[in-house]
Amino acid sequence: MIARRSLLAAGAILPFAAQAQVQAQDIGSGQRPLRIGVTAGPHAQVMEKVREIAARPEGPGQGLAIRIVEFQDYIQPNAALAAGDLDANSYQHQPFLDQQVADRRLPLVAAGKTLIFPIGVYSRRHRSVADLPAGGRIAIPNDPTNGGRALVLLARSGAFTLRGGNDFRATVADIAENPRRFRIVELEAAQLPRVLDEVEAASINTNFAIPAGLNPVRDSIALESADSPYANLIAVRQQDREAAWVRRLVAAYQTQEVKDFVQATFQGAVVPAF
Structure with a gap:
């Protein structure tokens, strides 16, 4: 009886396995x-x-x-x-x-x-990071990697300094010297173009900047190098x-x-x- 149940179970499984194989072969076809x-x-x-x-x-x-x-x-x-x-x-x-x-x-x-x-930094009111006023709000992405990229770009542009290594793992807590007392606002990346009129500057991913009518080469006040x-x-x-x-x-x-x-x-x- 045990052997019979095993055989029946195997027979029940085979059609499903064959179906899964057919479906895998169909991936990328007009039907799938x-x-x-x-x-x-x-x-x-x-x-x-x-x-x-x-x-x-x-x-x-x-x-x-x-x-x-x-x-x-x-x-x-x-x-x-x-x-x-x-x-x-x-x-x-x-x-x-x-x-x-x-x-x-x-x-x-x-x-x-x-x-x-x-990734670039954009502003409606200012032409460079050096022009950003003391105490101004700067918006950055709130996900860990792109937020870190934004902080590194801002640091390299002279907004503030970061302690430790300057890479995507940087967080707001790593800002060491902030003589102009910039306030960092962390938001979902897709929201950043929408708040550009409400902050002094925002660091925006290019895939969200372009649909918002921003040209990274022409409009950014700071931009990562092409060898990013x-x-x-x-x-x-x-x-x-x-x-x-x-x-x-x-x-x-x-x-x-x-x-x-x-x-x-x-x-x-x-x-x-x-």
């Missing part, structure tokens, strides 16, 4: 498009181009079908990917992904580099890292055609990292 999460703005614009390239049967994507899903924040795309509602996402740099994996125990890994979005180490990436679940569709997706993204599109569209404000 690849679901990729992006933040609205430049990431979405570039992914539209990638979708066009990937769909070509003779191209690097080998006819890969893509459905783009837009998000308005930095948290939900990773949560959706970990939950299986997405197959991949494209919007974050490695330090942010590492922090999310550590804090939220997400089974996500990087699959390939995409773009560098230098914060290259964005395509993230997938650990279980999918060796999947054929992942290689096809990365190949479709990392093309000269995408490089040319980025340069023509963003005029140096966004830099390919491949």
Whole structure:
């Protein structure tokens, strides 16, 4: 009886296993498009181009079908990917992904580099960080990695000094000398363009600055260099890292055609990292 129950159980499992295998093979087909999460703005614009390239049967994507899903924040795309509602996402740099994996125990890994979005400082009233008045409020992103990037950029621009290493792990508590008594306001990254009229300056991620009509090259009063180490990436679940569709997706993204599109569209404000 034990042997019979085991055999029946195995027979019951096989159809589901076969179904799962068929579904895995279908990922990227017209019946089951690849679901990729992006933040609205430049990431979405570039992914539209990638979708066009990937769909070509003779191209690097080998006819890969893509459905783009837009998000308005930095948290939900990773949560959706970990939950299986997405197959991949494209919007974050490695330090942010590492922090999310550590804090939220997400089974996500990087699959390939995409773009560098230098973070900038913007002001409606002042032309340089040196012009910012004493006691003024400066808004920065409230997530740990981009908040640290903003603080480092402000420190290098002369707003204040930071104790310890000047990298993305810096926090407001690391401000050592602040002779002009700037007040740092931490807000969700997507909200920063909306408060620009209410503060003396704000450090805004480029993917949110551009949709708000801000050109990082023309409008920022301080800007990370183009060789910033914060290259964005395509993230997938650990279980999918060796999947054929992942290689096809990365190949479709990392093309000269995408490089040319980025340069023509963003005029140096966004830099390919491949």
